[in-house]
Amino acid sequence: MNRVLILLLGFLSFSASAENCSFKSHHELAQEIYDEIGQSALKCVPNSVHLTFDDGPSQTVTPEILKELKLRKIQASFFVTTTNLDPSHAKYQENRALVQQAMNEGHMIADHGFEHNAYDLRLDASGKLLEKGFSQKEREDQIQKSVDYLNWSTGGKFSKQIPLMFRFPYGRGAMPSEKELKHMMDEGEIHLSGKTYAEQLKEYRQISPPLQTIAGHGFSHLGWNHDSHDSSFGIKSPEKTILKDYIIKNIKALCSNPKITKVALFHDIKEMNITAIPIIADIGQCLGLKFVNAQTMMADQQLNKTGVMVSKQDIIQGQIENVIKGLAEVESSPKVECSKPVVDKSCWSEQYQKSYPHCSGGDSVCFEGKWYARTDPVVKDNCQLKD
Numbered sequence: 055m056n057r058v059l060i061l062l063l064g065f066l067s068f069s070a071s072a073e074n075c076s077f078k079s080h081h082e083l084a085q086e087i088y089d090e091i092g093q094s095a096l097k098c099v100p101n102s103v104h105l106t107f108d109d110g111p112s113q114t115v116t117p118e119i120l121k122e123l124k125l126r127k128i129q130a131s132f133f134v135t136t137t138n139l140d141p142s143h144a145k146y147q148e149n150r151a152l153v154q155q156a157m158n159e160g161h162m163i164a165d166h167g168f169e170h171n172a173y174d175l176r177l178d179a180s181g182k183l184l185e186k187g188f189s190q191k192e193r194e195d196q197i198q199k200s201v202d203y204l205n206w207s208t209g210g211k212f213s214k215q216i217p218l219m220f221r222f223p224y225g226r227g228a229m230p231s232e233k234e235l236k237h238m239m240d241e242g243e244i245h246l247s248g249k250t251y252a253e254q255l256k257e258y259r260q261i262s263p264p265l266q267t268i269a270g271h272g273f274s275h276l277g278w279n280h281d282s283h284d285s286s287f288g289i290k291s292p293e294k295t296i297l298k299d300y301i302i303k304n305i306k307a308l309c310s311n312p313k314i315t316k317v318a319l320f321h322d323i324k325e326m327n328i329t330a331i332p333i334i335a336d337i338g339q340c341l342g343l344k345f346v347n348a349q350t351m352m353a354d355q356q357l358n359k360t361g362v363m364v365s366k367q368d369i370i371q372g373q374i375e376n377v378i379k380g381l382a383e384v385e386s387s388p389k390v391e392c393s394k395p396v397v398d399k400s401c402w403s404e405q406y407q408k409s410y411p412h413c414s415g416g417d418s419v420c421f422e423g424k425w426y427a428r429t430d431p432v433v434k435d436n437c438q439l440k441d
């Protein structure tokens with residue numbers, strides 16, 4: 055059999071398997087988690103999901119996340135902490151290149167501020183002051199610096215994105231807790247007439263200095279309605295059982311509560327996501343989740359109505375209605391059957407910008423998702439290649 059025929063046969067078998075549930079992740083946990091979820095008879099509602107990554111870029115995690123997203127044609131949003139782009143950062147040039155790469159690959163580049171600080175005050179659960187938050191001038195300076203660095207990294211394309219999105223570190227600025235609102239009122243920083251927290255929060259958002267500042271710089275605000283809780287872990291990936299539990303919990307949560315696009319919060323500084331994101335994407339897609347880009351996400355009006363997304367116009371006009379309306383819970387969800395997965399053994403070629411089937415290639419041969427030299431025993435023993 056000549057090589058062309060082998061390539062053709064390989065391509066046909068790849069195309070046929072693509073109709074079934076297909077794993078692109080080769081991690082041992084992928085099948086294990088899939089089997090476990092299958093046994094749990096998970097009821098997954100086919101939600102739309104938009105993946106968002108905060109605090110990066112990181113030289114260890116972001117390139118891997120970009121690679122996995124590209125392989126699956128998923129476009130996400132990256133909320134950049136722009137201290138990573140400052141010349142005082144050891145890897146600022148590499149970090150800028152990553153921001154540029156993410157934008158070129160169709161992801162939305164968004165702003166997470168310069169220093170990872172609260173844009174209003176920040177209290178812990180007991181009411182102790184953790185961070186005072188920025189003054190008006192500091193807020194302005196921080197945002198201007200952020201915008202400048204993002205434009206510098208993208209050749210001015212950052213500010214041309216429509217709409218421009220900002221996310222406050224810790225979600226602070228748009229969603230103060232009851233204790234934080236009370237503290238601001240006690241300190242005389244803000245005056246609210248509402249009696250209940252819900253009333254006060256609604257009022258606060260209409261005049262919130264952090265929200266007004268970002269809107270003045272052309273930003274809308276995007277929060278999240280799915281927290282991966284990866285911030286509870288360190289930078290290094292945890293042991294296998296913990297990682298597995300993290301992945302399963304995320305898949306189950308993304309599968310629940312439909313009727314609104316899931317805006318999922320992850321961090322591209324956490325190494326666990328190098329393994330978790332491909333598995334969540336593969337199994338999620340198998341269960342019916344649709345990973346949508348920023349534009350598709352923004353078309354979901356529910357995100358505005360529930361305050362997950364607050365548009366620049368609404369901030370400026372103080373017309374933020376229903377922002378604290380609870381999300382509709384769905385009591386019963388139809389079960390989504392998942393066919394037996396077929397492991398995708400193809401390999402992506404950076405050089406040729408296309409996917410090669412198992413046991414095909416040239417000087418390098420694709421074997422079970424990895425490239426080997428044509429002369430490698432793994433290839434010689436397992437692939438029937440003719441020279």
Ligand SMILES: [Zn+2]
Nearest residue numbers: 108109223224
């Ligand atoms: Zn953050």
